[in-house]
Each structure stands twice: as C-alpha cells, then as structure tokens.
Amino acid sequence: MFISRFRVNTARSGARRLLSSPQTLHAAVMSSFPGILPSDRAAPDAPRVLWRLDHRSRAEVLLYIVGPDRPDLTHLVEQAGWPAAAGPANPGWQTRPYAPFLDRLAAGDRWAFRLTANPVHTVRRKEGEPRKITAHLTPTHQMGWLLDERRQQRLGFRVCEKPAERRLLPEGTTHRKHPHPGDRYELTVGDTRSLSFTKSRGPENRQSGPVTVATATFEGRLEITDPDALRRALTQGIGRARAYGCGLLTLAPLARPTPRTP
Structure with missing residues (x-):
C-alpha cells in the first residue's frame, strides 16, 4: 500500500x-x-x-x-x-x-484524524414502503453517525471525549431535550458539501440520471481499540460513495501542548 x-x-x-x-x-x-x-x-x-x-x-x-x-x-x-x-x-x-x-498502530494509541464521509441512514416514510437511503444533513446527526458505538467498534477506534473542564456543560450537551454530542467529544464537522453530477455508464459513456452525494468532513481525536480493524478502515474506506472522494481516513500525530511560561 x-x-x-x-x-x-x-x-x-x-x-x-x-x-x-x-x-x-x-x-x-x-x-x-x-x-x-x-x-x-x-x-x-x-x-x-x-x-x-x-x-x-x-x-x-x-x-x-x-x-x-x-x-x-x-x-x-x-x-x-x-x-x-x-x-x-x-x-x-x-x-x-x-x-x-x-x-x-497499537491499541491505546491516540491520533488526530480527518475523514470526509457520506453519512446516511435508512428511513421509511410510509408504512409498507421499502426503506430509502437518506443523507444526514445536520451536524448533530452527522456526528451521531460517526459516534455510533457499533460503527466505531467495527472501525477499531473510539472518538476521544473532552476533559470535563473543557465542556460547556457538565454533561457535554447543549440542550436537554435535543442533546448535541459535539461538546462532549473531540470532534468537529465542517466543509459540508452537496455534490451533484451526471454519472456516465457503459463503454459508450451514456449519461444516466443526476447523482447527488452529501459529504461532511470530520476532524478530531481518536483512540485505537482494535488495530487490525482500524487498518482495514484506513485501506478499505469508511461508509458509502468511496468512488467520489468519501471514506478516506487519515491520521496525524497529536500536537504537543505548549509549555506554560512560569
């Protein structure tokens, strides 16, 4: 690789x-x-x-x-x-x-990470209709997609939590009825885009219908829980739309804190 x-x-x-x-x-x-x-x-x-x-x-x-x-x-x-x-x-x-x-890569190591992904879920609008894949469009739901415990377990990492003294509220949320996970975790969502294009198919490059892909870029800190699973995520990608620039997770060393001047 x-x-x-x-x-x-x-x-x-x-x-x-x-x-x-x-x-x-x-x-x-x-x-x-x-x-x-x-x-x-x-x-x-x-x-x-x-x-x-x-x-x-x-x-x-x-x-x-x-x-x-x-x-x-x-x-x-x-x-x-x-x-x-x-x-x-x-x-x-x-x-x-x-x-x-x-x-x-080893279990327990912590890294800064960056990921552009296509966060989606399936919904059924009416009883009896098949479930439809739908994009998450708000930062709260996009964060929830990445913070899903089963997804993180499959990917071999967990997003780090902020120390209590850095949270805006003790529980790390911004609203009691509609909790926002962003203040609890070392995670931000930015550079959200809606990519629209016409897909070509076949040897003659025939045009099919328009394609729309909603993307979000995640940045934060993670801790490795399963190195083998994380290696698969780093080389095989995360989520959907990997042919269109989604799914590539990259890691970088954490910045060392600047020593305080006495």
Whole structure:
C-alpha cells in the first residue's frame, strides 16, 4: 500500500474541470494505477483505491490517494499541477509506503484524524414502503453517525471525549431535550458539501440520471481499540460513495501542548 499527496493548481482550467466533477476526478485517480485495468474495477475482489480532497483555502487544495501500488500522477501534474516545475527530484507529488505506518498502530494509541464521509441512514416514510437511503444533513446527526458505538467498534477506534473542564456543560450537551454530542467529544464537522453530477455508464459513456452525494468532513481525536480493524478502515474506506472522494481516513500525530511560561 502507498499513500500519496498532490497539490492542485487551482488557477488552471484543467484543475477546475476536475474539481467540478467527482466522477471525472475519480477516473483521473484510477488512471494513476496502470496495473488496474478499467475492466477490473467492477470486480468484487478489485483493489481498493481511496481518495479525498482537502480544501484548506481557495488556493490550497490537496488530493490524498491511498492505493495498492505506487501511482503515476504525471497526467494530473500536466492537467492540474505545475508541470514546468516538475523534475526527477520533485515529480509534482509525494508518495510514501503505507505499510510501515500501518504496522506500528497499537491499541491505546491516540491520533488526530480527518475523514470526509457520506453519512446516511435508512428511513421509511410510509408504512409498507421499502426503506430509502437518506443523507444526514445536520451536524448533530452527522456526528451521531460517526459516534455510533457499533460503527466505531467495527472501525477499531473510539472518538476521544473532552476533559470535563473543557465542556460547556457538565454533561457535554447543549440542550436537554435535543442533546448535541459535539461538546462532549473531540470532534468537529465542517466543509459540508452537496455534490451533484451526471454519472456516465457503459463503454459508450451514456449519461444516466443526476447523482447527488452529501459529504461532511470530520476532524478530531481518536483512540485505537482494535488495530487490525482500524487498518482495514484506513485501506478499505469508511461508509458509502468511496468512488467520489468519501471514506478516506487519515491520521496525524497529536500536537504537543505548549509549555506554560512560569
């Protein structure tokens, strides 16, 4: 496994075209892996490729990719990077082996995390109707989706709770009747988006109906409870819409507290 980072040159027209369509960007990401043929992608045992866009600012957009092989992002550099600045020492992206990091994950370790996901649930509007997949649209429900105990158990981590002195209320909620989990946990939800695009299918790229994917980006702190389960989550993804930039969880060391001046 390898993890890669590519900075998008948002001033280029090719970058704007890629950023405007999750399906187009997905195709560009998959083209980075010459060993994965288009005919193999729909197979049940096809290698999993995950990607995520981090919009740090209007001029700073980072593309993260996790895949089974070392990717070749030359075409992305040419379309949406800085090709004139690329060279043997700096091809325009960074790639590192993922296995050494995955191997050292241990139960009890705490990490900062970031995840863009498609939080959904199933609802039945009328008696007798089949259940329908519906997106969570409010931060409270989106947090509840990630904080679900069974989901966290499957993923091999738990979101850390805030110390009592950092909570706004003793119980960590903002309303008695409608508890909000955000004040209790080291978790925030931001960069919510509704991605709408037309999906192409078949070898002739026939257009099907419009597709809408609601996404939310979670940031916070987690504690590892099951390293093997967490490794699966890091390499296989979390939730739905993984072909459209959802499901990639990344970890980073926790920032050390700044020592107080006596």
